[in-house]
Amino acid sequence: MKETIEKLVDQALEQLISDSMIESKPALQITRTKDASHGDFTCNVAMMLAKQAGKPPRDIAQAIIDAMQSDGSIARVEIAGPGFINFFLAQESTLTIINDIIEGGDRFGESNAAGNEKVQIEFVSANPTGPLHVGHGRGAAYGATLATLMRAVGFDVDCEYYVNDAGRQMNILATSVWLRYLELSGIEFTFPVNGYKGDYIFDIAESIRSHHADSFVFPADTIFQEIHADEGEDGGDKEKHIDDLITRARQLLGNDNYQQVFKAGLNSILDDIRNDLEDFGVHYDNWYSEQSLADRGLIGKAVEQLQRAGHVEERNGALWFLSTKFGDEKDRVIIRDNGQATYFASDIAYHMDKFDRGYQRLINIWGADHHGYVARVKAAIGALGASEEKLDILLVQFANLYRSGERVQMSTRSGSFVTLRELREEVGKDAARFFYVMRKCEQHMDFDLDLAKSQSNDNPVYYIQYAHARICSVIEQLTEKQLKHDLENGSNNLNLLVEKHETSLISKLDAYADTVHKSAFNEEPHLLVHYLRELATLLHSYYNAHQFINEDADLHDARFNLIIATRQILRNGLTLLGVSAPEKM
RNA sequence: GCCCCGGUAGCUCAGCUGGAUAGAGUGGCCCCCUCCUAAGGGGCAGGUCACAGGUUCGACUCCUGUUCGGGGCACCA
Numbered sequence: 001m002k003e004t005i006e007k008l009v010d011q012a013l014e015q016l017i018s019d020s021m022i023e024s025k026p027a028l029q030i031t032r033t034k035d036a037s038h039g040d041f042t043c044n045v046a047m048m049l050a051k052q053a054g055k056p057p058r059d060i061a062q063a064i065i066d067a068m069q070s071d072g073s074i075a076r077v078e079i080a081g082p083g084f085i086n087f088f089l090a091q092e093s094t095l096t097i098i099n100d101i102i103e104g105g106d107r108f109g110e111s112n113a114a115g116n117e118k119v120q121i122e123f124v125s126a127n128p129t130g131p132l133h134v135g136h137g138r139g140a141a142y143g144a145t146l147a148t149l150m151r152a153v154g155f156d157v158d159c160e161y162y163v164n165d166a167g168r169q170m171n172i173l174a175t176s177v178w179l180r181y182l183e184l185s186g187i188e189f190t191f192p193v194n195g196y197k198g199d200y201i202f203d204i205a206e207s208i209r210s211h212h213a214d215s216f217v218f219p220a221d222t223i224f225q226e227i228h229a230d231e232g233e234d235g236g237d238k239e240k241h242i243d244d245l246i247t248r249a250r251q252l253l254g255n256d257n258y259q260q261v262f263k264a265g266l267n268s269i270l271d272d273i274r275n276d277l278e279d280f281g282v283h284y285d286n287w288y289s290e291q292s293l294a295d296r297g298l299i300g301k302a303v304e305q306l307q308r309a310g311h312v313e314e315r316n317g318a319l320w321f322l323s324t325k326f327g328d329e330k331d332r333v334i335i336r337d338n339g340q341a342t343y344f345a346s347d348i349a350y351h352m353d354k355f356d357r358g359y360q361r362l363i364n365i366w367g368a369d370h371h372g373y374v375a376r377v378k379a380a381i382g383a384l385g386a387s388e389e390k391l392d393i394l395l396v397q398f399a400n401l402y403r404s405g406e407r408v409q410m411s412t413r414s415g416s417f418v419t420l421r422e423l424r425e426e427v428g429k430d431a432a433r434f435f436y437v438m439r440k441c442e443q444h445m446d447f448d449l450d451l452a453k454s455q456s457n458d459n460p461v462y463y464i465q466y467a468h469a470r471i472c473s474v475i476e477q478l479t480e481k482q483l484k485h486d487l488e489n490g491s492n493n494l495n496l497l498v499e500k501h502e503t504s505l506i507s508k509l510d511a512y513a514d515t516v517h518k519s520a521f522n523e524e525p526h527l528l529v530h531y532l533r534e535l536a537t538l539l540h541s542y543y544n545a546h547q548f549i550n551e552d553a554d555l556h557d558a559r560f561n562l563i564i565a566t567r568q569i570l571r572n573g574l575t576l577l578g579v580s581a582p583e584k585m
Numbered sequence: 586g587c588c589c590c591g592g593u594a595g596c597u598c599a600g601c602u603g604g605a606u607a608g609a610g611u612g613g614c615c616c617c618c619u620c621c622u623a624a625g626g627g628g629c630a631g632g633u634c635a636c637a638g639g640u641u642c643g644a645c646u647c648c649u650g651u652u653c654g655g656g657g658c659a660c661c662a
Contacts, residue, residue, distance in 0.1 A: 034608085047642070172662095330658095397590065398655075443590085456624060466622085474621045530609080544623095
């Protein structure tokens with residue numbers, strides 16, 4: 001419908017150009033009106049042309065209308081306010097949407113607007129050093145929803161999790177597991193301040209004991225001989241202490257056994273994260289190992305490529321990437337003076353590999369605390385000769401949890417944080433998924449736990465689901481009352497739908513496909529959330545005002561067509577959000 | 586000090602990339618079930634869009650400054 005109007009206005013503008021009333025066409029905006037008294041669609045082009053034409057906008061609007069061909073789908077056109085051109089659709093042309101939806105079914109709203117462009121969305125990618133917490137949950141919900149939305153409009157999307165399975169944090173994890181194993185084996189010592197203290201470490205240690213019994217045990221004085229003092233002791237330093245312990249673990253265990261402990265920790269936590277996300281309805285196409293970058297020599301390759309391009313310089317024994325040449329605020333080390341590659345070097349290699357795998361567009365979803373890395377990663381991409389615009393880095397702001405009006409305190413190291421799993425168990429998957437995408441991602445969010453789990457009208461999830469269940473229930477009534485719904489007869493009598501509640505519901509249904517399109521292209525799932533709530537409101541309101549089951553068979557059938565179409569849209573929209581559409585509540 | 590995000594109704598947030606009298610939900614007050622689920626609906630009250638300039642036909646929206654809140658500024662991962 002929008003396209004039809006666009007075409008009409010465009011033709012009229014061409015006419016005005018050939019009449020040399022105006023010189024050029026501005027970007028045409030045909031938008032849906034907020035207020036029904038302004039018609040169905042409106043166009044502001046007359047006001048945009050006022051300056052170049054040197055005429056009052058209302059005069060230009062009139063000229064446009066005069067130049068416009070008539071079209072059966074438009075009942076009338078008006079000039080309003082400062083110069084808006086308002087379009088009122090003919091009733092028959094608005095009604096077609098009902099049949100379109102019923103025919104389209106579960107796939108209504110989908111399109112191929114993106115033409116199968118290959119996109120990768122990388123999200124969550126939390127270090128596998130412990131369970132996911134509620135902060136990761138927002139990234140997970142947002143990424144998964146965005147992927148679904150983008151697929152719906154024709155992007156060829158792969159979801160990827162970058163597993164940070166290399167580096168110091170993982171060694172701290174392995175060492176923590178080993179130390180807990182030693183404790184379980186009866187060795188007595190003080191657990192390092194900087195070690196991972198969560199209960200899950202004990203679980204992993206326990207499983208190692210059950211497989212390897214005492215074979216990884218060493219006496220305490222052998223282990224702690226010449227280890228730098230821990231924080232809290234004389235001259236103690238928690239970083240040096242833990243690093244010494246890592247070195248000691250490798251010495252005593254030997255590479256093979258150390259790797260066994262390391263892998264036990266990594267695999268156990270990774271499995272947990274996988275299951276957690278799967279239960280949250282978040283599916284990945286790839287789990288990409290950081291370690292594999294080094295194993296395949298990709299880091300060296302990336303460094304070489306930067307060197308060849310002349311963007312690298314040696315200073316004080318370290319190798320620096322001259323990122324300031326590409327807009328970063330300072331240059332960054334990629335190979336340390338001890339010969340080790342930095343995390344950033346892996347990141348460069350990783351992004352290079354993403355492009356090598358043929359993605360035309362990359363989306364990274366990061367926590368807001370990583371914004372400092374945006375400039376350097378983009379710089380690296382520029383330096384490697386790829387185009388920066390192809391990488392979109394979306395920063396998701398933090399979510400604060402509230403319970404009984406109080407902010408829930410979280411701290412990671414101590415182990416007293418709220419995990420995603422706990423959140424799911426408390427409020428349920430549907431509410432969690434919904435609440436996380438209710439706000440746009442750059443907005444700080446207050447997550448009200450009490451509201452999310454309340455099974456009442458206060459809760460927007462239930463409100464929308466209830467609209468769906470309510471329609472199902474009405475349809476159920478038909479069989480109970482031994483009544484029927486004749487779809488074809490309904491379709492022939494849609495013109496009976498003249499009540500205000502009906503026309504506004506129909507107009508809302510007509511906006512669904514646009515909403516999906518816009519949500520996907522703008523990367524803003526919250527637009528769909530708001531749409532669904534508005535749709536649910538219209539349905540509830542209609543329900544209260546009019547009886548669907550009606551003695552007038554034609555009206556009865558037409559109304560059922562309308563609510564069946566509404567149910568379809570509610571279901572399709574909820575499905576895109578990863579939220580269930582229950583038939584009974 | 587520099588950088589990113591935000592400041593809209595008592596509270597939580599929208600505001601369609603600059604358009605018509607600023608919208609929802611929630612909380613407050615009032616009303617509606619002999620009727621398809623009241624997990625619902627209808628109404629009233631509630632605003633100097635943080636502040637000050639600027640850009641223009643027109644600004645909550647764009648620019649500059651100020652201010653308040655959150656986060657970030659490693660040869661850590």
